[in-house]
Amino acid sequence: MKTLNFVLPAFIALLLSACSNAPMKPHPPSEPIQEIPKQPPTADELIQEANESGSLAYSAELKLQAARLLTDNQEPARAFAVYSEISPRYLSPDHLRHYILLGLKLAVDQDSIEMAQQLLDMRGDQFEHTGAEQQGEYAWLVAKALSLSGQHYLAAQKRILSANLYSDEEYWNNHELIWKNLRLSSLEQLVAIPAPDETNNELTGWIELARAIKQNMFSLDKQLRALIQWQGDWPDHPAARHLPGELNLLATLPDLRPERITVALPLSGKLERAGKSILEGFLAAFYNDTQQSASQTRLSIIDTSKSANIRELVESIHLTSPGLVIGPLRKTLVEQLASYPDYKYKTITLNYTLPEEGITESGIYQFGLSFQDELNQIAEQAWLENVRSTLIFCPNNNWGQRTCNQLESVWLAKNGIVSDIKLFDPKKQHTFFIEEALKVNQSKARKRELQMVIGEQLEFEPRRRQDIDAIFLIANSVNGRQIKPLLSFYYAGNLPVYATSTIYSGKPEPTRNLDLSNIMFTETPWVLNTANPTRHAIEQAWPKLASKYTRLFALGTDAFLLSSRLPLLEQIPDIYIPGNSGLLSLKSNRQIHRHLEWATFEKGNAIVMTDKH
Template identity: 30%
Template sequence: MISRLRLLSVLCLLGLLAACSGTPKPPAGDLPKTPQASVDQLLLKAAQSSPKEAAQLRLAAADKSYALGNPLRAAHIIQQVPLDQLGRTEQALASILNAELSLYRQRPQAAWQFLQHPSLEQIGRLPNDLQIRAHMARARALEEDNQLLDATRERVFAAPLLTGQPAEENHEAIWSLVARLNGTQLTTPSEGDLAGWLTLGIAVRDALTVEMQQAGIDRWLSANPQHPAALNLPEPLRKLKELPAEPLRKIALLLPMQGQLANVSRALRDGFMSAYYHAQQTGQNPPEVILFDSTEIVSLDNFYTLAKAQGIQLVVGPLEKNLVKDLGQLPQLPIMTLALNYDDSNESGPAQLFQFGLAAEDEALSAARRAWQDGMRRAVALVPRGEWGDRVLAAFNRGWQQQGGTLLAAKRIDQPVQLAQQIADLFQLRQSEARAQRLKEVLGVEFAAEPARRADVDFIFLAATPLQAQQIRPTLTFQYAGDVPVYATSHLYTGSRDGTQLQDLNGIRFSETPWLLDEHNPLREQVARQWPQASGSLGRLYAMGIDAYLLAPRLSQLKALPETRIHGQTGTLSLTEQQRIERELPWAQIQNGRIRRLPDYVY
């Protein structure tokens, strides 16, 4: 990540404020006039000019190449421009252009280094067009480094400088950033227009239903009539206000309360109802919930006929995979349904069917995104042998290739006795030992040769049970791979904070539900007092029940506004084109037997 980014951004903004207040500062000077010529003509003239004029002409040629949509040529030209031959304003342009080219190459850290050049210490003294470009480059670098609040602040500062289409695009980009901020960022003390944007974000984020969101926007508009967002409400909020507000009054909760899935169903039910009672306690008017036992249902047709006769507006369930598959094959459903599982098809089902579950594939995709953001590029994978491991590996590989990464090798975890051999094969240790043996034979002498693992592996993707993971980490150390970062799914974590159990997992990064990572969540504390098991591995099911309740009144919004994100207890929830709820999970790392939550990336 970019070190000291937030501090430097604040210092630069303070410099901008200083430049805009008190005694006016003299401008840094306009850019020298360059001939109205093509890039080739500018370069030809540069070759015939003095060093100072040549540097100015090449800078103009590089900037023109970039403006004409040829960043590769611009990057080649600007490498030939010595900054010491340029004036201060020209140095600012060169630094901004280098930053823009770095962002084009997806290198935000390099971009930020260019943006720290002394010529950019007082942005407010630069010509207006350079001020705009500097702010936009800063905002993009911050956003790509996941510093979303600082990126928002940068765009808010730039807003008064913009007009026309760029102003409109920046306005929408500000809201896009605000909508992605977490709760802590939204409540960060702020002033001026930024404070207004953040309170608008809170008004929308904290509302549990479309009606409550619409009312929250209206209250905000009344309290902030002159704010830029009030004068020009961002497009997603305009669409949100236009959605029909149809109160949800009656829900059917369809779960198998008998048989093998009964324990799972009870956890889901108790989580769902805890959210219901919490809504009551906070002054809301929750819909009536009627529980149906899916093991007693003769047919889905009969169930929907009965539910419709009782005025049910939404069905939450079923949980059984075969029933979800049956629903997915129907042309349409008489009632909107949020199934609590996924069928095996990647195809869209009836328009009224939504699917939600704790899919391991979500975590595999999250691991691919997280590792890429952390700078990893080459992976190996360890997954359990069998159908589940194959699905997780396929999802990881798909997501990893989409990011641009390379999967070098994968092994299926089999019997523990074979684990050491499998990891040795994964890191090609046996080839290293064979090379050492051949060298001994050629030289005819004995010497100490420590096996060397392959050096092209950036990290290991791991999907494993707690017991498997506890065996894997020490084995990696034994096989000379203990320093290789490990990114794992939540399946290695039992929910226990016992340092003894976690010791063998030291260093592993893993995704997990906010429910299990946040020990001080008031709702979790309340639920755990009644159901202590909600703090352990079963807690994920309680969290899923709570999120099913949160999703229930907002399915239409998710469908109408695909950019909508719901910050739930199982992760940040969004809707795919196939109407499946996808989760983005936070990440943690085990250090010295303790769990430390890692800074969030927002995708």
């Protein structure tokens, strides 16, 4: 046992000695501790921190960051809500500029005219000493906001004065938008503009170009002569060196005019007067153009009422070898023509199939005085003006009920609220109808009940319903003259009233129309422009037709206008052509739609509203 006790320690010592003499393997270097990258705060976290902050300035800054983040994340509704909580007076100058830029973007994206106007009213000089990129962004958004609110000339002016802030593709996009804004400006507005500063030749040149084109808009040849003259007067102007796309195409249109046009309209039977009114409008525009040009276009005229069926009508058209057909007018013929096998002629019908349907596989285009255009425009304008809940009045007949349903569908599609639809008897007085529609009768009933409970007479002013922002009125002038004063009498005089062209007879009657004051309505330029020489000449020649069918004269003149301008609509997206029945545009389904002017009654006279679009 003693030997063992000695050997074991010796063995261990020897082992340790051997280990100490062996080469040491180095330890691998220790890995540095990786820090988890800090995630940027979410919009919700920023909002929570802002609400908990005791600093108004810091809270405003955090909410601005949150609104920008929500905008980048494609959450415009939430961004809009957060943005509206920001108090700009607490923001630093740099943050205030970002606040204005973000607000303009949200206003344009959300079609909020009210918000856009509030931001346009803020001082913009704080961008004067910033970098060119931020100045350019601000100018671009201001121009878009001005366009949104219908201030097209001011939008064009802003684009012209800021053009040097852009380069390459941005510059030429701005170049095209300058012309688009000027084209959408009214001729009256362009003519009334004071002479610009002589040092700003670019602005002056653009204005002169717009005047030259718009003063001759119903004669293609006069427009081209005016364009050539302008190019000679302004050879160094940016628009002369690089014509906007529309004007470049305009120069090619004379070569594209059809050599023969066939007009197919009902010139006898039930639709005789309607057909003749359209024809007279077409002929007036045709002969006026012929006097101004070297056009050799020949006309053929077919009475569609004499064709027993669609096959006979197509055969009659075929015999005239047309380059373009205008018509038919009757809806059933339009529907049959749309499905006719192997029909090969380019055609502009003067009625539609179903409102949102089109004919995309042939050369048939649909055009007419569609009431749907007016309903869409009323809904669009009301929505832009922050109307959300409406009360709709329509006559209690088949047409009125159908129109009410169409307007309700349009408004609901915009996420609007229809608080109620009320149908009135067009042959009766409307006193009780309006009282009931505004629920004033319920307010009076509550007063009576309360008096019975307390046994005393009360001083009391009835109240109307409070769940509506505006009224949509579908009525003729006779019913409108009764309804509008009753709205005021029953405490709804402060509600905006939007109406269609049916509210106006088309004849100046200032004394009778005093009761229509402040109603806003859609109307054709033909009716509102009493100085139109073509209208004056036609109505002098056809006074009986003019009293009832004056808007159909406008349709006829625009049918001829389209015969030479259709390539513009086909080749330039989003273009509007100014016509007598409205601004004309082509949709993807080959339907030509009208955007009418807005008017209101002042002292009984129909006055164009230039602040609406």
